[in-house]
Amino acid sequence: MTSSISPQWGLRYDITPCFGARLVQERNRLHYLGDRAGLYGKFSPELLRELDHSFPIFISLMEAALRSSELDPHNSRSISLEREGLVCEADTRGSCGYVYITIYPASPPI
Numbered sequence: 001m002t003s004s005i006s007p008q009w010g011l012r013y014d015i016t017p018c019f020g021a022r023l024v025q026e027r028n029r030l031h032y033l034g035d036r037a038g039l040y041g042k043f044s045p046e047l048l049r050e051l052d053h054s055f056p057i058f059i060s061l062m063e064a065a066l067r068s069s070e071l072d073p074h075n076s077r078s079i080s081l082e083r084e085g086l087v088c089e090a091d092t093r094g095s096c097g098y099v100y101i102t103i104y105p106a107s108p109p110i
Helices: 045-067
Strands: 018-026 028-033 037-042 079-083 088-091 098-105
Touching: 018 045, 028 037, 028 045, 045 079, 045 098
Parallel strands: none
Antiparallel strands: 018 028, 018 037, 018 098, 079 088, 088 098
């Protein structure tokens, strides 16, 4: 039996709008796969631009957190990063190969 329900990616589902993803971890590098990500809720064009601009910077910060062991592939520990009005929560969930993220506005959109 197949299901037509799409999975929600990321850590949090109680905040909208948000972007959620499961990144593939290879040592201290992170790889984004578009089919393991999604936008949830309504994003303004400005917020989408901010997300597009900040996403690579968040990736670099999470890779630095892997190098410093702030993010640990063997143990679940959430970190929170903030940049240009966006918050990025990240956690490996002890998965030994994935980093789950949710990015959302630091303050609710008006």
